[in-house]
Amino acid sequence: MTGSTLAGAVNSALRDAMAADERVVVFGEDVGRLGGVFRVTDGLRAEFGAERCFDTPLAEAGILGAAIGMAMYGLRPVVELQFDAFAYPAFEQVVSHLARMGNRTRGRMRLPVVVRIPYGGGIGAVEHHSDSSEAYAVHTPGLHVFTPATAGDAYGMLRAAIASPDPVLFFEPKRLYHVRAETDPAKETVAPIGTAVLRREGADAVLIAYGPAVPIALEAAAAARTEGWDLAVLDLRTLVPLDEETICDVVSRIGRAVVVHEAAGFGGFGAELAALIGERCFARLAAPVRRVTGLDIPYPPPRWERHHLPNVDRVLDAVATLGIR
Amino acid sequence: MTGSTLAGAVNSALRDAMAADERVVVFGEDVGRLGGVFRVTDGLRAEFGAERCFDTPLAEAGILGAAIGMAMYGLRPVVELQFDAFAYPAFEQVVSHLARMGNRTRGRMRLPVVVRIPYGGGIGAVEHHSDSSEAYAVHTPGLHVFTPATAGDAYGMLRAAIASPDPVLFFEPKRLYHVRAETDPAKETVAPIGTAVLRREGADAVLIAYGPAVPIALEAAAAARTEGWDLAVLDLRTLVPLDEETICDVVSRIGRAVVVHEAAGFGGFGAELAALIGERCFARLAAPVRRVTGLDIPYPPPRWERHHLPNVDRVLDAVATLGIR
Amino acid sequence: MSAPEMFLDADGTQIGAIPADLLDPETLVETHHALVLARRFDMQAGVLARQGRLVVYPSALGQEACQVGAVLALEPEDWFFPTYRDSMAMVVRGIDPVEVLTPQRGDRHCGHDPYEHRTAPPCTPLATQLPHAVGLAMAARSRGDRLAVLAFCGDGASSEGDFHEALNFAAVYQAPVVFLVQNNQYAISVPFREQTRAASLAAKADGYGMPGRRIDGNDVLMVRHAVGEALAAARAGAGPALIEAVTYRMGPHTTADDPSRYRDPEEERLWAARDPLARFGAFLRERGTLTEIVEKAAEADAEALADDLRARLEQEPVFDPADLFEHVYAEPTQRLRAQAAYLRAQMDAEHAAAEAAAEGARR
Amino acid sequence: MSAPEMFLDADGTQIGAIPADLLDPETLVETHHALVLARRFDMQAGVLARQGRLVVYPSALGQEACQVGAVLALEPEDWFFPTYRDSMAMVVRGIDPVEVLTPQRGDRHCGHDPYEHRTAPPCTPLATQLPHAVGLAMAARSRGDRLAVLAFCGDGASSEGDFHEALNFAAVYQAPVVFLVQNNQYAISVPFREQTRAASLAAKADGYGMPGRRIDGNDVLMVRHAVGEALAAARAGAGPALIEAVTYRMGPHTTADDPSRYRDPEEERLWAARDPLARFGAFLRERGTLTEIVEKAAEADAEALADDLRARLEQEPVFDPADLFEHVYAEPTQRLRAQAAYLRAQMDAEHAAAEAAAEGARR
Ligand SMILES: Cc1ncc(C[n+]2csc(CCOP(=O)(O)OP(=O)(O)O)c2C)c(N)n1
Ligand SMILES: Cc1ncc(C[n+]2csc(CCOP(=O)(O)OP(=O)(O)O)c2C)c(N)n1
Numbered sequence A, B: 001m002t003g004s005t006l007a008g009a010v011n012s013a014l015r016d017a018m019a020a021d022e023r024v025v026v027f028g029e030d031v032g033r034l035g036g037v038f039r040v041t042d043g044l045r046a047e048f049g050a051e052r053c054f055d056t057p058l059a060e061a062g063i064l065g066a067a068i069g070m071a072m073y074g075l076r077p078v079v080e081l082q083f084d085a086f087a088y089p090a091f092e093q094v095v096s097h098l099a100r101m102g103n104r105t106r107g108r109m110r111l112p113v114v115v116r117i118p119y120g121g122g123i124g125a126v127e128h129h130s131d132s133s134e135a136y137a138v139h140t141p142g143l144h145v146f147t148p149a150t151a152g153d154a155y156g157m158l159r160a161a162i163a164s165p166d167p168v169l170f171f172e173p174k175r176l177y178h179v180r181a182e183t184d185p186a187k188e189t190v191a192p193i194g195t196a197v198l199r200r201e202g203a204d205a206v207l208i209a210y211g212p213a214v215p216i217a218l219e220a221a222a223a224a225r226t227e228g229w230d231l232a233v234l235d236l237r238t239l240v241p242l243d244e245e246t247i248c249d250v251v252s253r254i255g256r257a258v259v260v261h262e263a264a265g266f267g268g269f270g271a272e273l274a275a276l277i278g279e280r281c282f283a284r285l286a287a288p289v290r291r292v293t294g295l296d297i298p299y300p301p302p303r304w305e306r307h308h309l310p311n312v313d314r315v316l317d318a319v320a321t322l323g324i325r
Numbered sequence C, D: 001m002s003a004p005e006m007f008l009d010a011d012g013t014q015i016g017a018i019p020a021d022l023l024d025p026e027t028l029v030e031t032h033h034a035l036v037l038a039r040r041f042d043m044q045a046g047v048l049a050r051q052g053r054l055v056v057y058p059s060a061l062g063q064e065a066c067q068v069g070a071v072l073a074l075e076p077e078d079w080f081f082p083t084y085r086d087s088m089a090m091v092v093r094g095i096d097p098v099e100v101l102t103p104q105r106g107d108r109h110c111g112h113d114p115y116e117h118r119t120a121p122p123c124t125p126l127a128t129q130l131p132h133a134v135g136l137a138m139a140a141r142s143r144g145d146r147l148a149v150l151a152f153c154g155d156g157a158s159s160e161g162d163f164h165e166a167l168n169f170a171a172v173y174q175a176p177v178v179f180l181v182q183n184n185q186y187a188i189s190v191p192f193r194e195q196t197r198a199a200s201l202a203a204k205a206d207g208y209g210m211p212g213r214r215i216d217g218n219d220v221l222m223v224r225h226a227v228g229e230a231l232a233a234a235r236a237g238a239g240p241a242l243i244e245a246v247t248y249r250m251g252p253h254t255t256a257d258d259p260s261r262y263r264d265p266e267e268e269r270l271w272a273a274r275d276p277l278a279r280f281g282a283f284l285r286e287r288g289t290l291t292e293i294v295e296k297a298a299e300a301d302a303e304a305l306a307d308d309l310r311a312r313l314e315q316e317p318v319f320d321p322a323d324l325f326e327h328v329y330a331e332p333t334q335r336l337r338a339q340a341a342y343l344r345a346q347m348d349a350e351h352a353a354a355e356a357a358a359e360g361a362r363r
């Protein structure tokens, strides 16, 4: 099964990175014996031993802090924070240290730490298990922020993240964990960091998405054909660094854009995208940049989460306002 | 001195609120005997006793958590987190509980907690003492986010915050603490929550600012006269709830806008403002919305902070791109 | 490591002097009744989760003595701060079982009114409820109200920073809080021995300057006694206390977990022999308190509870879109009102489309 | 509360059996020399702050025995994690005093190369460096490197969640870390007695399952001895230890603070009588180790250090705008390159304007 789903691709990437570089260590809550609550680290302890894949006490700041200390000594820790909302206790360590140590020490002490965060909703979970917290990360200079939408990218981007000298917050869309890949992810070429990919060409408008919103955007683009709209889909993949050139090229060419993400809209990453496009592509815009996002509410109980999340209808509603033809 | 500076106005507001309502309690690190490292709580312990104004052990999550528990029991805690960066350890309590308890309990258990956070730079301080973290707050549904730019507003807005049934993150621009007010702040009428104020009229473009950026915007508007530009200045005051109507009215009328804030630009609150304006005032915009913000770097050492911060020149550079006349 | 304090050994044989008030027959019967109902409730909830009526259920099978003993020690004016694991305790506290399971049913984050039962919403982020408990206790004390607060957490949660900050605050302000750590030997897959190197969790109390106690968490009388003493002391102004109740999570972490990946079934059998209900039942039988009438009454009430739970959870919860927006702030912002209107319109359109389709099908 | 462990009483009279290696005359002279230099450095830094050459300075006057004794116990391969208060310790560690004061000078966040001196950047967010120390120690151990890590924090910092999480991790993984808490009786204005209700901070050790020790932090030989023992044990694989060094912050929290607002000068006088330098000096004089030559040499070196510091801090640091952008990431992003170019242009324009103005004035 390894390699055939996004979760499997992450597992393969970890395994291959650990095999390739003995400085890579994997730890976090339940990642050892259990193989993680999503089984993403399954088998790593058996294969590499408890020294290189181990469980920790329940202390997220401690996990992050220990990873920082290990990186100071030359290791390449990949830690898992079990769910998005359980990354919050580590916030100070991330913002005040992980993001800043390289800059603080003028490059002498870089921290090649990867923080894996299963994020987002759509999995029918109880409170605190479905947050999307990427906006906090992107606004913190010094962090790289990745989020794959396919198994292939999950593999390639995680390998790139582990190889990177910079700290990376690696947001894994948990509702895509079990989506099957079309090809063997491990065979895909590693995408250079900071490149968006056009998942679908289109002439009327471009849907800009990342992580769990990418399949929604693709579905919406397919559905839009019946309305006679030809929509492109751009998957950002890395939010920091952001592929501003591709975004501007595509939007300038097409003239209309809708940003789609799961997190609450207000102050979300979609705001940066819309602002950026407004600033850089003003003259080429035929319509305002629309945002289709989660509602501006705390993540709702699982029974109602579909009313909160962006969906095809909402994307099409937004597209309908763009005055295409 | 009370009432004559922004710090004094905050002190007066706390004193008056404590006198008016015995449920109001003030606590945090060094707020008691010392009166706070900025002397903002000076005299409160002497006047109201150590039961209502007290020092805590050094534990920011503990402070926030205790405030939440007190509010559950009907008190109205006003806590101080000593500096912006020292609010980070309380992040989980703020995001997972303070922001959500009212919604979680369907209004049964509201948390009227005010969290005072001296924020921003420009005071020549060492690392971790000059962060601007409002963007994290605005993206968290359930929180109100206020930031005054004048002593009068500091008084009125803090009284409103303490009276509010909702939790409020109250960001105090520490570099304005010692700016003198023109009138007696306590005499000013309390501004209703969610209203921006036009600090200066202008026909060519509007500078949209809040907190420590407001004086810069006013200075820039004054300096712009020599270039022949007539600039309005809008002070947002409350970021959540945001006075979208006033923003849209003003921008639609004037047609050009520059957003100014101290925090890093990428993913900052300016992005939301620019996105919002782009969405709602698209047809009325004569030029792209520009952002003049802190650089996308960790806050620099104090000697170089002026190179990081928005200033009059940068605002005018941005205005120059708007194609006025 | 010496044995935890207990009144009854694993067979239910009395090995310590039990205070007279605990041996009052009514008290004994009440305790037994609660244990039986708690377990029946827990089993039923597990079944409902496996049937998909609940999105998940974290059972506390094996921890009934903690859940029942501690809550029975509470006075009505006291406050209780449970975790996601403490559904049984909430039922014992008097909360409607359907309200208790509402978060797991998935239609609301919290089913009950915290003020009605003086019970906080069950808390998921580990240890984060502990400082709330302390703050509430501080507030009650500052108001001159004579009450105590009981806060639960797990062995794993004791490693979180919030545990430390809360206990320190409680001690510094002499807040009337009793911290009960249910040491059920596991934090999901991580065994207690990997959670800390301390001889016991009770050993942490000294570091905060509060009394600490390590008790057998499968001995319901000991739990009720130790928690009762600590609550009484707290009410009387003697400050907080830490109690470690040594117990065992007999089931999986939640219905989504598979313990065979990380623990030996032999261990489960070992602990099954220390079953809290069997132990207490043997003791009561030996004393002659557990008559057939008493036993049957408890079983009948337990079945009634389970029947009621099943029946009421059969019903699909009704969705009111206003629910999503109404309580984010005391007054919805303009922005939220606009989003509510949009959702309403979207639902109306869907509804109309469905109607039209049905209409079409009917023709 | 019993007295902390000490070798010398406040007058410098020996009251405990001192291990022979500590009484080696070279060791004694080295220790004395370091104490004198440390204090001179600290005084000079305070003056520079009051003159505005530093933006602020947090003096550790009165804590010299901790700063010197602990660092002298380190081996070169060991790592050291200081706080903002531990500038003296960093100087004793061998870091150029100007580099030590660079964060306070305000031109860089960290002046020294952490790898050159195996010393982390001095840490400001309280207790947050402690998990780093643990992680580094874990890494070293996993690599099979025989070294220990010394991590400092204050009494106030012991209340932070990160303190708890770090100590627990260290114990669980048996990481070779020695946590030295300088209990200087204050956290800014908050006295130790309001920070915790524990009898001592060393009492926390038991709760983590590690050895704890409470020593007189004004007795440099005791500090060197206790820290040395703990480091040796850690290097040998015996795991972490917690040491509380009881001392006193003789000065204000920083040059921006005014202690008269919160403490009694009487208390300061009391502690002045326990001055660590006076105590050690008396002991050495009594032994005949502190000859005039030794004393003069130390003073001369101390003055030379102060002179050098003054002279070098006279110079204005030079600003290179690239500095702001170059190290945010290993490779500056396109966005940062654009911002750097903008700043450069802005500075050039300012420069040109200033030149033109000067030119105009000259004509
Ligand atoms: C801050 C935080 N981190 C992680 C989790 C995920 N999580 C839920 S329960 C659990 C184990 C808790 O163990 P313990 O405290 O012993 O309680 P138990 O489940 O055994 O009752 C974990 C890691 C969480 N809920 N909160
Ligand atoms: C997380 C955090 N909260 C608050 C502060 C502000 N602050 C700086 S020093 C200090 C007091 C620290 O006291 P202690 O730990 O005893 O160390 P000392 O200053 O006495 O050396 C405080 C509150 C901080 N630096 N970090």
Ligand SMILES: [Mg+2]
Pocket: C154, C155, C156, C182, C183, C184, C185, C186, C187, C188
């Ligand atoms: Mg447990």
Ligand SMILES: [Mg+2]
Pocket: D154, D155, D156, D182, D183, D184, D185, D186, D187, D188
């Ligand atoms: Mg101190």
